[in-house]
Amino acid sequence: MSGNPLDKRYAVLGAMLIAPTVLIFCAVIIYPLVSALYLSLFTIFTPTLRGNFIGLGNYAYLANSPEFWRSLWNTLLWTVCTLTLQIVFGVAAALMLHQNIVFRSLARSLILFPYFVSTVVAVLVWRWLFNDLYGVMNHLMLMAGLIKMPLDWLGSMPNAMISIILVGAWKYFPFVVIAVLARLQTIPDALYEAAKIDGAGAWSRFVDITLPQLRDVLVVVVLLRAIWDFKEFDLIYLLTGGGPIIATQTLPLMVYKDAFGLNDMGRASAVAVSMMLVMLSFMVLYLKLAGRGERESQR
Amino acid sequence: MSKTISQPGHRVSRRAVLAGLGAAGGMAAAGTMPTPATAQTVTLRWWSPQTAPAQREAYNFQIQTFEAANPGVKVNFEATSDEGYPAQMAAAFASGQVPNVVTHLPSFAVSSYWQNGLLEPFNDVINMIGPQNFFEGANRIYEVAPGQYAGTGIGGSAANMMWLRTDLMREAGLTTPRTWDQLRAACQRLQRAPVFGAPLPYARNSMTSLIFISFVHGAGGSIFTPDLQVNVDNDAFRNALEFYKSMREFCPPGATNYSWGDSLTAFVSGATATGIYTGRVLANVAQQNPRIADFVTCQPYPTISTSVPHWTFNDFPSVMIPKGAPNLDITKRFAAHLFRADGYIRQLHAAPGHVLPVLKTVYESAAYQENALIKKYAADVQIMSQQASAGHNLGWETVRHKPNTKAGQIIASHVFAEAVQRYVGANEPMAQVVSGVARRLEELMRA
Numbered sequence: 183m184s185g186n187p188l189d190k191r192y193a194v195l196g197a198m199l200i201a202p203t204v205l206i207f208c209a210v211i212i213y214p215l216v217s218a219l220y221l222s223l224f225t226i227f228t229p230t231l232r233g234n235f236i237g238l239g240n241y242a243y244l245a246n247s248p249e250f251w252r253s254l255w256n257t258l259l260w261t262v263c264t265l266t267l268q269i270v271f272g273v274a275a276a277l278m279l280h281q282n283i284v285f286r287s288l289a290r291s292l293i294l295f296p297y298f299v300s301t302v303v304a305v306l307v308w309r310w311l312f313n314d315l316y317g318v319m320n321h322l323m324l325m326a327g328l329i330k331m332p333l334d335w336l337g338s339m340p341n342a343m344i345s346i347i348l349v350g351a352w353k354y355f356p357f358v359v360i361a362v363l364a365r366l367q368t369i370p371d372a373l374y375e376a377a378k379i380d381g382a383g384a385w386s387r388f389v390d391i392t393l394p395q396l397r398d399v400l401v402v403v404v405l406l407r408a409i410w411d412f413k414e415f416d417l418i419y420l421l422t423g424g425g426p427i428i429a430t431q432t433l434p435l436m437v438y439k440d441a442f443g444l445n446d447m448g449r450a451s452a453v454a455v456s457m458m459l460v461m462l463s464f465m466v467l468y469l470k471l472a473g474r475g476e477r478e479s480q481r
Numbered sequence: 482m483s484k485t486i487s488q489p490g491h492r493v494s495r496r497a498v499l500a501g502l503g504a505a506g507g508m509a510a511a512g513t514m515p516t517p518a519t520a521q522t523v524t525l526r527w528w529s530p531q532t533a534p535a536q537r538e539a540y541n542f543q544i545q546t547f548e549a550a551n552p553g554v555k556v557n558f559e560a561t562s563d564e565g566y567p568a569q570m571a572a573a574f575a576s577g578q579v580p581n582v583v584t585h586l587p588s589f590a591v592s593s594y595w596q597n598g599l600l601e602p603f604n605d606v607i608n609m610i611g612p613q614n615f616f617e618g619a620n621r622i623y624e625v626a627p628g629q630y631a632g633t634g635i636g637g638s639a640a641n642m643m644w645l646r647t648d649l650m651r652e653a654g655l656t657t658p659r660t661w662d663q664l665r666a667a668c669q670r671l672q673r674a675p676v677f678g679a680p681l682p683y684a685r686n687s688m689t690s691l692i693f694i695s696f697v698h699g700a701g702g703s704i705f706t707p708d709l710q711v712n713v714d715n716d717a718f719r720n721a722l723e724f725y726k727s728m729r730e731f732c733p734p735g736a737t738n739y740s741w742g743d744s745l746t747a748f749v750s751g752a753t754a755t756g757i758y759t760g761r762v763l764a765n766v767a768q769q770n771p772r773i774a775d776f777v778t779c780q781p782y783p784t785i786s787t788s789v790p791h792w793t794f795n796d797f798p799s800v801m802i803p804k805g806a807p808n809l810d811i812t813k814r815f816a817a818h819l820f821r822a823d824g825y826i827r828q829l830h831a832a833p834g835h836v837l838p839v840l841k842t843v844y845e846s847a848a849y850q851e852n853a854l855i856k857k858y859a860a861d862v863q864i865m866s867q868q869a870s871a872g873h874n875l876g877w878e879t880v881r882h883k884p885n886t887k888a889g890q891i892i893a894s895h896v897f898a899e900a901v902q903r904y905v906g907a908n909e910p911m912a913q914v915v916s917g918v919a920r921r922l923e924e925l926m927r928a
Contacts, residue, residue, distance in 0.1 A: 229574035229599055314735025315675075315752045337684060337737020338906060423564075425685030426737060427902045442568030443893035446928070447575075 218458075222451035228441055233448055240452035249428055249436065250453065254460065257432040260347060260418070261411045267351035268407060269400070272358020277392075279359065280366045290363070297356035305420040308349050312336055339429045342422050346430055350417060354410075358403055365399040366392070401472045405465065412461050433457045523808050525556045525815055526580035528569070531798070532560040535764070535831035543824035547815055554811055563741065564687060566590070567893050570803075574599055579803035581812040584635050584819065585836075587796035588622045589876025589888035594801065595631035596886040601802040601809065603630045609817035610840075616870065619839045622797050622877055622884070632801035635819065636829065636836035637869035640794040641695045641782045644748055644756030648776040649676070657780050661699070661724050664755075664783045668731035671754035678731025679755045680747035682739035683905055689739075689898035691794055692757065694875055696721035698792030699784040704922070707881040711922045714915055720785055722914065726905045737906060757782065760834020760865050763854050779861045781868050795872025798836055822846065830855075834862045837869050887926055896921045 222240050226233035244250040279290050296304065311319050312335035320332035335345045369392065377387050415434040418424070424431030424439070431439075433453055441450035529540070537558070544556040559580065561569050566586055573579045574594075594600045607620065607630055615633075625631045643664075645657065649671050658664040668678025682689045697704060702717020712718075729736075733747060741758070748756025749765045751773055756762060766774050781791035800819065806812050819825065820840060826849050829838055833854040838844045844866075849855070855862050873879055876888035885891075900918045903909040 227597065228571040229594070230597055231575050312735075314733050315747065315750070332734045334734040334737050337735060422738070423685050425898075425902065426906050427685065427899050438568065439893070439895075442571045443895075444890055444925075444928070445567075445571055 215458075218451045218454050221448055222455050224448040226447040226451075228445040228447045228450075231447065236448070240449045241456070243449065244452055244456060249431075250433075250456075252428055253431050253433050253436045253453075254456075256343075256428075256430060257412060257434075257457075259343065260350070260414070260430075260432055261408060263347045264350035264354070265404065265407055265411050267347065268355040268358050269404065271351060271355040272403075273362055273396070273400075275355065275359045276362035276366055277388075279363055293359055294356045296353050297360075301353070301416045302420065304349070304353055305417060308345075308421065309336070312345065336422050337426055339426060342426060342430050346418050346421050349421060350411065350414065353417060354407065357407065361399050361403045362396060365396055369395045397476070405468065408468070409461065409465070413457070523554045523811055525554065525582065525808065525812060527556055527558050527582045527584070527815070528561050528566075528580040529558070529584045530561045530563050530566055531585040531836070532562075533761075533832060536828065539824065539827040539831045542827050543819060543821075546821070546824060547818045550818075551811065551814070554815075556815065567889060570594070574803065577805060579805050581806045581808065582800065582802060582816050582819075584800045585798040586801070587874060587876065587889070588632075588634070588799050589796075589874060589885065589892075591623060591632040591799045591801050592625065592876055592884050592886045593889045594803070595625050599804050600631050601804055601806065603632050603800075603802065603816075604628075606800070606802070606813050606816045607633055609813065610820045614820075614840045614842045616839055616841045616844075623799070625884075632799045634797050634839040635800045636798045636839055637866070637872065638759050638795055638798060638836060639781075639865040639868040639872060640759050640796060641692060641757055642759065642779040642793075642865060642868065643782045644758060644762050644777060644779050646671075646751075646754050646773060646776050647778055648773070649754045658783050659787055660783050661785050665727060665731070668728070668755065672731055676751065677733045677747070677753045679728055679757070680739060680744040680753040681725070681728050681732050681736060681757060682744055683725075683729065683732070683737045683901060684739050685895050685898045685902060686740050687892050687898075688741050688744065689901055690892050690895065691796075691874075693721060693725060693897045693901050695782065695792055695794045696724055698873075698878070699782065699789060700724070701785060701789040703878045703882070704875060705878060705882065705885060707879070707883065709883055709885055709926070711919050711926065713919050713922065718915060718918075719911055722900065722904045722911065724785070725901055729905050737902075760837070760858075760862065761832045763834050763858050763861070764832045767854060774857075778858075779864060781864070791868065793868035793872040794874055795869045796874050797872075822848065834858065834865050837862075837866050887928075890928075891922065891925050894921065894925055896925070 223237055224233040224235055225239075275293055279286060279293065283289065311317050314320060314332040314334060317332070317335075319335065320329070323329045323333065333341065335341050373391050373395075374387055377391055382390065413434050414432070415438065418430060418432055419435055419438070422430045424435045434457070437450045437453045437457070440446050440453060527540070527544075540558050544558065547556060548554055561583075567590075570583070570586075570590075591600065603623065607615075610633070612620075619637075620630060620633050623630045623632045623634070643658075650656070650667070653667075653670045655667050655670060658667045664679075672678040682692060694704060697713075697718055700717040700720040702715060702721070703712055706712045733739075733752065735743070739747070744756070745758050745761060745765060747753045748758065749762060749770050751770060760779075762777065762779070766777055781793060784791060800816055802809070802812055802816060819828075822843055825838070825840070825843055826846070829836055829843070829849065830852050833852055838849065843849050873882075874888070875891060876885050878885070891897075896918055900914050903917070904911065904914045
């Protein structure tokens with residue numbers, strides 16, 4: 183085989199054809215990753231990108247920084263809570279839209295609206311709704327006699343964390359709807375008919391047929407949304423700026439503050455690398471658990 | 482596998498396609514591909530965080546007059562923001578994609594960038610404008626070494642003026658408060674649902690930090706000693722925190738998330754009886770709530786006692802040219818053009834009293850004074866001008882202080898805003914809050 187000149191030419195052609203992909207991969211994945219790792223070993227003044235080598239000094243600082251641990255906790259709390267709500271609302275909405283309801287096509291289009299609207303616009307609308315003096319939320323609650331004074335939705339805890347989690351769930355649950363609805367439409371009706379004949383009720387059909395059928399798509403959806411939620415920046419930054427104090431400051435906000443507020447690109451890179459490691463560990467664990475669950479269900 | 486790519490009517494070998502693509506790539510890389518001819522134009526980029534619609538109109542006029550006088554030059558205006566400019570500037574410097582002219586950033590940003598070698602000297606521009614046209618001492622804050630200027634002011638501002646509703650004050654039988662105790666008493670009398678006493682910010686942002694700094698000075702203290710040692714473990718700092726906390730009950734619940742815009746709107750809409758802002762209040766009241774236009778006035782913000790003088794926060798809105806800005810000569814001409822009377826007055830009139838003139842020739846001109854709001858509120862504008870001319874900021878706390886080139890980073894760190902939130906919102910002990918601020922300030926000054 184090695185002596186065949188045609189095979190050699192094909193091997194070279196193959197390498198040439200794959201080269202652009204490899205180059206692009208190196209440029210957009212490997213280079214930023216290595217750069218972040220490299221920068222995290224320095225103290226770097228962001229505007230000039232000049233600095234000094236300090237080895238693992240940034241990581242040692244983070245290990246002893248209550249701000250870093252609090253931000254990590256906030257990130258995990260935000261991710262878990264908003265993702266859970268997205269899945270619950272997303273699956274519920276998909277099931278509803280899978281039924282023969284009036285204006286189904288219109289409803290299917292409208293439900294995607296939060297996902298398509300720009301985050302800045304969505305946040306402006308929500309800030310207006312949450313406004314203490316003119317916001318609809320407080321106005322309705324005051325009128326209903328539920329509260330005597332307007333609620334401080336974004337400036338005090340735990341309201342601020344609850345608010346960003348709810349807005350996050352509202353903004354991103356349509357992604358779950360799209361994915362789940364697509365899968366629901368491919369589940370054979372015969373499965374449900376057989377279950378009905380066997381006397382299975384609606385809940386049993388959902389638990390024993392629908393959920394197992396959705397398993398694969400939910401694994402992917404949870405994985406993708408967890409990654410995206412973990413690194414969410416704009417929605418949280420625009421809603422609370424990380425406050426009060428650092429009660430809603432997540433790791434991406436800390437990266438931004440260190441890199442551009444405090445002009446310390448080295449420390450910001452260390453936070454970013456730590457973020458990546460945390461996310462990687464959770465993803466590996468999650469995929470292992472998901473794989474094990476799948477194997478067990480196949481037995 | 483076929484070695485050809487077929488299309489109706491054409492039959493091209495795969496090798497030919499690859500060869501063609503390779504050749505095209507090579508030609509493109511060598512710059513031999515024919516390109517359409519374009520006219521020679523110079524494009525300048527102008528950044529500013531002051532972007533209200535009326536101001537944008539004034540900027541457009543200045544851009545048009547400059548472009549008309551300099552054929553082949555195009556000026557693009559790009560908006561930044563008070564909270565976002567540190568990030569945008571840092572990214573611009575780091576990438577080498579700097580704007581040509583940056584206006585309206587606080588003076589301490591100029592000092593910080595200059596100290597790091599990131600600005601072009603500004604003497605040429607000042608000479609084009611005419612140093613004799615500026616108010617006496619207007620450029621002192623930008624004189625980074627004897628005779629060497631890093632930028633210049635495009636205006637002055639009195640950011641912490643106390644705004645009052647004279648109708649509500651009269652109804653309550655109140656006179657203008659001079660001290661904090663009097664202000665608290667006034668807010669107590671004026672606070673009647675749905676009107677709150679004051680719109681002070683308690684958020685994690687620059688406004689809270691800047692207002693708190695003004696309270697420290699209002700308590701007779703300063704954040705740093707004149708030689709820039711941290712100076713927060715004292716009664717003045719504690720009194721400022723206590724005052725801020727005592728005002729919380731007079732502010733709307735959502736003040737924990739207030740920034741400049743929210744605070745301004747609260748007063749202009751009539752939701753609060755007092756306000757704290759620059760002269761932008763005048764234009765906004767005229768446009769958005771003319772019902773109260775005859776009943777608003779301003780005074781310097783009260784201090785802890787009559788023996789402590791007023792301290793006005795002036796961020797000295799600046800003009801600077803980043804190092805590495807392309808087309809330096811035309812850039813300097815454009816920076817000087819921003820002070821040409823016709824455009825400059827339009828800019829000032831876009832928000833009368835908000836940005837106050839630094840050119841005495843403009844201030845004294847009939848064209849500037851011929852403005853309905855400036856005429857109507859002449860006394861208020863005069864007070865703001867006086868306060869702004871004697872104003873300071875964290876970059877230059879008093880006339881005795883050295884310039885603090887770390888001021889921008891200190892504000893961006895939110896150390897003061899967080900101190901307010903810790904003491905007022907989270908009820909942390911005073912000693913813990915003060916020691917935390919001292920430690921972080923020392924870290925920031927050392928960094």
